[in-house]
Every structure is written in structure tokens, then in C-alpha cells.
Amino acid sequence: MSDLRPQAVFLCAHGAGGHKDDASMRRLAAALEPAGFDVVRFNFPYREKGSRRIDAPDVLKDAFRLQIDSTRKLKSKSKIFFGGRSMGGRIASMLAADGAACDGLLLAAYPLHPAGKPEKLRTAHLPAIRCPVLCLNGTRDPLCERELMEEALKSVRAPWTMHWLEGADHSFHVLKSSGRTDADLDAEVRAAAARWLSSL
16 A cells, blocks of 8 residues: 555554653554554653553543643644553543543553453443544454443444454564564554544
């Protein structure tokens, strides 16, 4: 697939243990930019301070809102999408559920539940989302059991595109024995994102 000129800005937040320039974030950006996204990455306050102690949810949401406002001023003529990896995507989905305006959500490795605790679902806000959603999760992700996600989506009215990455874990890595490579996975992410963006 040939690279597409940026059609939209994607404001991308990192996972709980990561930061804006970690390998997973750089890899995600590299997969999405040829699909038509101008990817803007940022750090939550605790990572800006060099801490690993995660900020309270309200602090994370406020920081994300500031990034949204800043991006809108700089990219006033662009479509704005937001989301991110794992926790970053979850915070973005909470903002969308709260009514924050966006052209769509792009969630990578959505943390449906804590590892080993499938009973603690992070789904209460999902039915309030109204914008288009692309959610990319691996079939080996211990934070997102497929059956539980598919059951949760039955109560979601938003146009939600669920794309399962066969054999991928939470970090979007595949086993060598699978016959696939991480590069194959990145190409699949790129193609799925390009199809979704072109359909909106």
C-alpha cells in the first residue's frame, strides 16, 4: 500500500508504564503515519516529572484536554482523532464518553480489565461514546479477553470497528512460532487504520 498524505491529526497518549517516545509508541506512530495520520505524541504529567507513579484519573483527563485544546489551535483545519496505547486509549475513551468532541477514537491494546482479573471490567463508560472507534487488540492480550470485549460491545451504539490482531500480545508482539513477524503486524495495523479512516 502506498503512503497516504496526512488526512487527520491523531493525538496519541502512552500506556501506564510507558512514555511518548518509548518503543511501542514510536512503532505505533510509524505504522499509522503512512495510513494518513499526523501522529502527535505527548507525556502525561507524571512521566514529564520522571515519575512512574501514575496520576489520578482526573489529572490524566485534564492533561489530555489541554493537549486537545492545544492541538486544535495548531491544527484548526484538520480532523482531530485521539486515543493511544493501553491506559492512554482508555483515558481518551473516557473523555469521548464525557462528550469531548473528536472525529474518532483510535485505541491500541485497550485494557478491558487488569491482567488476571477479568471480573474488573473497564466498560461502564463505553455505551456513552458516540464517535467512530477503531480498536486494535491482540488475541493473546491478557488485559482484553476477546469474549468479554465482544460481550461488552453489545451495549455500545457508537460505530465501533473491532480489529483483532491474531497472535498478538498486549505489546503487539507475536510468537516466533506463529510464522508471523512484528513487521507483519505493523502492516496489518497500517492497513486496518487506512481502511477505517477512508470509510469516515
